[in-house]
Amino acid sequence: MAEPRVMDIKDQPGFRTIAIICLLVLYVPVLILMIFSFNSGSLVTHWEGVTLNWYGTAFGNEEFHAAARNTLIISVTATIVSTICATLAAIGMTRVKPWRGLAAAFMVINLPLMVPEIITAVATLSFFALIAGAFGLNFGIGNLILAHTVFCIPFAYMPIRARLEDMDLTLEYAAADLYATPWNAFRRITLPLLVPGIMSGAALAFIVSFDDFTITQLVAGPGQTTLPLYIWNQIRRPMTPEINAISTILLMVSILFVSVSFLIARRRAK
Amino acid sequence: MTTAALSSAPLSKAALFEAQAVKNSARRNRLLSLPALTIIGVFGVLPLIIICVYSFLAAAPYGGVQWQFSTDAYLNFVFQRDIFDDTLQFTPDFLIIYLRSFLFAVVTTVICLLLGFPTAYFMATRPPAQRNWWVLLITIPFWSNLLVRTLAIMFIIRDEGLINNALIGLGVIDKPITMLYTNFAIQLGLLYAFLPFMVLPLYSSLEKLDFRLIEAAYDLYATRRQVLWRVIIPLSKPGIIAGCLLVFIPALGAYVTPLILGGGIHLMIGDLIAQQFGSGRNWPLGCAQALILMAAVLVALYFYVRNTSGKVQHG
Numbered sequence: 001m002a003e004p005r006v007m008d009i010k011d012q013p014g015f016r017t018i019a020i021i022c023l024l025v026l027y028v029p030v031l032i033l034m035i036f037s038f039n040s041g042s043l044v045t046h047w048e049g050v051t052l053n054w055y056g057t058a059f060g061n062e063e064f065h066a067a068a069r070n071t072l073i074i075s076v077t078a079t080i081v082s083t084i085c086a087t088l089a090a091i092g093m094t095r096v097k098p099w100r101g102l103a104a105a106f107m108v109i110n111l112p113l114m115v116p117e118i119i120t121a122v123a124t125l126s127f128f129a130l131i132a133g134a135f136g137l138n139f140g141i142g143n144l145i146l147a148h149t150v151f152c153i154p155f156a157y158m159p160i161r162a163r164l165e166d167m168d169l170t171l172e173y174a175a176a177d178l179y180a181t182p183w184n185a186f187r188r189i190t191l192p193l194l195v196p197g198i199m200s201g202a203a204l205a206f207i208v209s210f211d212d213f214t215i216t217q218l219v220a221g222p223g224q225t226t227l228p229l230y231i232w233n234q235i236r237r238p239m240t241p242e243i244n245a246i247s248t249i250l251l252m253v254s255i256l257f258v259s260v261s262f263l264i265a266r267r268r269a270k
Numbered sequence: 271m272t273t274a275a276l277s278s279a280p281l282s283k284a285a286l287f288e289a290q291a292v293k294n295s296a297r298r299n300r301l302l303s304l305p306a307l308t309i310i311g312v313f314g315v316l317p318l319i320i321i322c323v324y325s326f327l328a329a330a331p332y333g334g335v336q337w338q339f340s341t342d343a344y345l346n347f348v349f350q351r352d353i354f355d356d357t358l359q360f361t362p363d364f365l366i367i368y369l370r371s372f373l374f375a376v377v378t379t380v381i382c383l384l385l386g387f388p389t390a391y392f393m394a395t396r397p398p399a400q401r402n403w404w405v406l407l408i409t410i411p412f413w414s415n416l417l418v419r420t421l422a423i424m425f426i427i428r429d430e431g432l433i434n435n436a437l438i439g440l441g442v443i444d445k446p447i448t449m450l451y452t453n454f455a456i457q458l459g460l461l462y463a464f465l466p467f468m469v470l471p472l473y474s475s476l477e478k479l480d481f482r483l484i485e486a487a488y489d490l491y492a493t494r495r496q497v498l499w500r501v502i503i504p505l506s507k508p509g510i511i512a513g514c515l516l517v518f519i520p521a522l523g524a525y526v527t528p529l530i531l532g533g534g535i536h537l538m539i540g541d542l543i544a545q546q547f548g549s550g551r552n553w554p555l556g557c558a559q560a561l562i563l564m565a566a567v568l569v570a571l572y573f574y575v576r577n578t579s580g581k582v583q584h585g
Binding site: 009010012013015016018021022023025027029030032036081084085088089091092093095096099105108109111112115116117118119120121122123124125126127129130133146147149150151153204207208211213214231232235243247251254255257266 | 299300301302303304305306307310311313315316317318320321324334385386389391392393402405406408409410411412413414415416417418419421422423424426430432462466469481484485488494498502519520522525526530539540543556557560564567571
């Protein structure tokens with residue numbers, strides 16, 4: 001593996017340095033936050049020694065349990081509902097003759113991505129306040145599940161649609177030629193091939209729901225604290241490394257799901 | 271696509287029948303998008319219509335609205351009614367916050383581009399195996415919890431944070447430099463939050479770059495600088511525009527970053543809107559402010575569409 005000594009035409013001077021700086025900038029603050037979750041002192045900035053106690057404190061904390069429970073209820077439900085809806089919509093918008101309104105439907109699906117989160121947050125808050133005032137309707141934690149489902153749908157939709165568009169259509173035609181009913185062709189051919197896209201979409205939907213702060217903060221009622229809201233409540237008190245421990249757990253969940261989604265997508269590309 | 275594929279084959283009666291069946295099922299398939307469209311329609315689009323209506327109503331004293339037509343929300347955006355003689359006085363407070371947010375968003379976009387472009391280009395020129403690692407490393411912060419990442423910045427720039435401790439330890443300064451709850455903190459937080467949003471679209475555009483064109487440029491005696499400015503950058507324009515938009519829009523409407531790093535002293539549009547629904551108790555004003563932000567976003571999207579439509583994307 002002798003490096004050729006000629007100049008590589010693709011290189012631009014200084015770009016490597018900037019790339020490495022970017023990577024350091026992105027990771028160093030987060031790594032420091034993670035390291036301090038193992039700090040045996042009770043200050044978030046002075047290092048005293050290594051301990052796992054703050055994780056113990058977090059796991060033993062009743063408020064943390066409640067927040068984790070709420071977060072899981074909301075994000076698992078929102079992920080399931082949004083992934084089913086997104087899968088159906090992706091089929092309805094790719095395996096179909098172009099219909100009038102298809103472009104508009106595509107815009108509606110992607111709308112939650114284009115509207116700034118804070119606007120979605122106050123709009124959803126106003127909506128639930130209105131139906132509570134006018135019809136006495138309050139779905140409790142269902143309010144949050146519905147709000148999350150809305151912005152999860154486009155995230156789940158993207159990889160599923162991409163997978164459907166990459167798929168070899170001749171397989172579906174072959175199934176039809178062999179007298180498979182449309183349902184059988186879907187169940188035996190399209191769906192198995194679509195599974196990686198669905199999993200990748202579900203992973204993304206789960207992350208965005210699990211991590212959501214802005215919309216949850218404005219829409220959540222009393223007793224509907226999620227993990228990001230719990231962290232926010234902790235910031236406003238004197239801080240201990242417990243907050244670092246909880247933050248680290250949240251980051252680990254994100255990293256796990258991103259990596260899963262990434263690996264699935266990469267295998268597809270091969 | 272369905273019909274094209276079918277009509278290219280010689281059609282027997284059976285095939286015609288089959289084509290009809292496929293068509294019918296294809297027509298039925300459009301109904302499959304109904305659940306998603308219904309959920310987004312009812313819980314996503316309808317709320318936006320509601321805030322349009324609310325922005326033309328009067329504020330109820332304890333939050334919420336009174337069903338009474340009023341343009342006060344929009345008037346209050348730039349004027350304040352004098353409580354003694356009921357005249358309108360020009361009050362630019364909100365305008366200043368909008369202008370400041372706009373500046374924050376522009377500076378964020380420009381610096382992210384200056385850092386993100388070389389990074390994305392460097393990534394795109396790595397061997398494929400290395401490239402995947404780089405993409406994963408940029409993708410992880412892209413999807414990581416923004417609140418936690420902002421918190422990480424807060425820990426570093428606090429008075430007793432890492433930077434101040436290090437500088438004091440080295441004897442550079444005697445007392446900590448105040449960085450938290452300043453405009454600098456917000457700017458830093460925005461850069462940190464949105465850098466991956468710039469790198470990823472740039473990368474996907476640069477990855478498709480045809481490097482034979484660079485070779486051709488060198489053959490024609492171009493310098494490195496000329497290759498960069500006259501070949502690489504023009505060819506990656508779609509990626510640059512997409513990246514700028516992906517940074518500018520969320521930076522303009524940022525909420526978490528100024529909330530934590532601005533400490534309620536230095537507001538951006540996002541906090542201002544949220545405030546009207548909290549302590550401000552002026553929902554119509556908050557709705558009007560949200561719609562004015564939405565208008566700014568639509569202007570940005572309009573420029574995006576105008577700049578990208580009608581041009582063949584490279585690759």
